Amino acid sequence: MEELRKYVACLLQRVDGLLAIVITDRDGVPLVKVALDSAPDMALRPSYLSTFSAMATDQAGKLGVGKNNKIISIYSNYQVIQMNKQPLTINLIATKTANTGQLVNLENDLSVVVNDLAQAVVET
Amino acid sequence: MDKEVQKCVDDLMTSTGVVGVLCADKRGMCLTSQGIANPDYSGSLTSLTQLAAAIEPGKGDPVILFENHGSQCLIHQNAGMTLAVYKTNG
Numbered sequence: 001m002e003e004l005r006k007y008v009a010c011l012l013q014r015v016d017g018l019l020a021i022v023i024t025d026r027d028g029v030p031l032v033k034v035a036l037d038s039a040p041d042m043a044l045r046p047s048y049l050s051t052f053s054a055m056a057t058d059q060a061g062k063l064g065v066g067k068n069n070k071i072i073s074i075y076s077n078y079q080v081i082q083m084n085k086q087p088l089t090i091n092l093i094a095t096k097t098a099n100t101g102q103l104v105n106l107e108n109d110l111s112v113v114v115n116d117l118a119q120a121v122v123e124t
Numbered sequence: 125m126d127k128e129v130q131k132c133v134d135d136l137m138t139s140t141g142v143v144g145v146l147c148a149d150k151r152g153m154c155l156t157s158q159g160i161a162n163p164d165y166s167g168s169l170t171s172l173t174q175l176a177a178a179i180e181p182g183k184g185d186p187v188i189l190f191e192n193h194g195s196q197c198l199i200h201q202n203a204g205m206t207l208a209v210y211k212t213n214g
Contacts, residue, residue, distance in 0.1 A: 016171075099174075101152025101167025108164075 004113055009034045011109055017098025019078075020044060021106075022091040023114060026053045031088065031117050040078055043093045052082040053089050070107070072100060083107055085114045087121055126156075133158055136209065143195070144210030152206075160210050169208050173201035 008021050012034050020035035020043070028050025035044060042048060052071060060068035070083040074096060081103050083090040090110050092103050129147065136145045137158055144159030152167035176186045190197040199208045 099152040099167045099171050101148060101154065102171060103167070104153075105164055105167050 004116070005032055005034065008032055008110070008113060011106055012036070015094070015098060015102045015106065017095040018092060018103060019095065020091075020093040021110070022049060022093070023110070023117060024049050024053075024089050024091060025121060026050070026087055026089075028053070031121075032113065035093075039093055043078065043080060049082075049089070049091050052091070053084070053086075056082075057084045070104070072104070074100075079103075083110075085111065085118065088114050088118050090114060130156060141211040141213070142209060143212055144208075146206075146208040148206040148208075150204035150206075155205075161208060166206070169199055170201070170206045173199055173206050177201065 008023075012018055012021055019039035020033070022030050022035070022044060023032040024030050024046070028046030028048070030046070033044065056071055057068045060071060068084055070081060073080045073082075077096055079094050079096055079098060079100060081092040081094075081100070090107065092106065094103055133145050133147065133156055136142055142159070144157070144161035146157040146161035146163065146166060146169065147155040148166035148170045149155055150170070152170035154163035154166035157163040157166070172188055173185065176188050180186070185201045188199040190199075194213055196211045196213065197208060198211070199206065201207075
């Protein structure tokens, strides 16, 4: 688990402006959390992160264009990218000026971590 | 609006030696890609243009050229849009 955390911490350095990577379950409970001090605390809370898997991604899947994979939310000061990796969610929190394309591309590198963790979640 | 962009890209693809074209917005999100251009790299291409522009601030947007034995990749940013053109030599 510590090795996973170190790997995710390395990914945090890869994109300028990326402040936090949090891998959560459906309830927003963090399994892996790596964050800089400058990451907004509110965006790291389960009460916020759980809204993606509890509601947003399901509702987005009813728009008639297929299953929802990810939601990118741009706020005035930050951006949040949430990726559906059921039963888990990858959450990336970054500054508003961070390169969204590069952040989205981190999905490939984080999928390795998520696949391992998802096995553990299913088994328990 | 996207039809005009796509038409421009289609015209570019018919140019001699062009084997790939990619357009990305200022956030690094891919708007369109054709040929060998991989949309996964739109973020990195945009980031490169921003870094290159920082080398000489105020001197306009540079054109970046990656060249290897058989091909070239030209990248340019203008008005927030990044364009990458992949060409074969000869």
